[in-house]
Amino acid sequence: MKVVLFCGGLGTRLRDYSESVPKPMVNIGYRPILWHLMKYYAHYGHKEFILCLGYKADFIKEYFLNYNECLSNDFVLSGGGKQLLMLGSDIQDWKITFVDTGLHSNIGQRLKAVEKHLAGEEMFLANYSDGLTDLPLDHYINNFIRHDKIASFLCVKPTQTFHVVSTQEDGVVTSIQHVTDSDTRINGGFFAFKTEIFKYMEAGEELVIEPFQRLIEKEQLLAYKYDGFWTCMDTFRDKQNLDDMYSQGKAVWEVWKRNA
Structure with a gap:
């Protein structure tokens, strides 16, 4: 399935970084959180991405146009540095569509802006591009298909x-009580949609407000409860926690390394 990634927000809660780079491009280790997320989807076979761009879109475009495979793959250098043999690849089989969806657009407007790029698709995935998880994505998708609803979120x-x-x-x-000890749950930002979702959206609407309310009224919105690892990078503290997990070899979201 195609994966729509919302990459155009201002990231004001991560101001220390978002003033120089867009939030999805803030690094965890050698790569931005956007790369970690795309790597996660690619691990499950979903390698066609649609990036909904806005704030500092040029930064994201230039990153992929000048992508350096050597940063996260093994390679052999010979001939006095003149010959390079890559022993692995990250994005060789990825297809990425870059779409300017507006500087101040909300998530619903960004999704509507890429509707034409989903023509002919029955279903697609979407993500806020600021969270990571070790969710078994295939189980999540199978649950969505089995319940036969229009939309699902983690x-x-x-x-x-x-x-x-x-x-x-x-x-x-x-x-x-601490929120983690309560029954409170939130939208984790990992979505699965049938393309029928666009019938429930009007111009200018925020995705999880008016369209989701219409889906609720029709009993077409599904919540997938998950108690495994999930976190988002909203603040500087969140980034520090992810950096610590990565540096300590505890990056549990790197599901692609489990069978390595």
């Missing part, structure tokens, strides 16, 4: 450090 527990509070009407607290 439903996870939040990783933030805030607390959930319940009160009586007068404000008296009845419970307070």
Whole structure:
């Protein structure tokens, strides 16, 4: 299936980095988080990508136009540096479509902007491009197909450090607990759609507000609960945590390395 990646946001919550590079291009190790995500999808056989560009689109285009395979693959250098033999490849069999979807567009507008690039497809995948997981993607897709709904999203527990509070009407607290210990779940940003989704979208609408509400009314929206690894890179602290996992050899989202 084709994979639509939303790469055009301003990334204001990661300001220390997003002022110089777009959020999806912030590095984890040698490669940007966008690459890690694309590598994840490619591992499951989904190697045709549509990038919805906006903020600093030129940075993303130049990265792939000048892609350096040597950074994350083994190679042999000989002839005094004149001969290079690659022992592996990352993106040789990837197909990437770059689409300018507007500087200030919301997610719904970006998805509508690439509708023509999904012509003839029955289903497609989509992602916010700021989260990583070790989710068995094939299981997720099979669940979506089996339930025969129009849309599905990954439903996870939040990783933030805030607390959930319940009160009586007068404000008296009845419970307070860390959000990860509560039943609260959030949209993890990993989507599967039938192309019928476009029938539920109107111009200017945000994807998870009006269109998703229409799907809910028709019982056509599916949540896939997952309690394995998932995290997003919203803040500098999130980036630090991902960097630490990577440097310590605990990058569990690198599912492509499990059988290496």
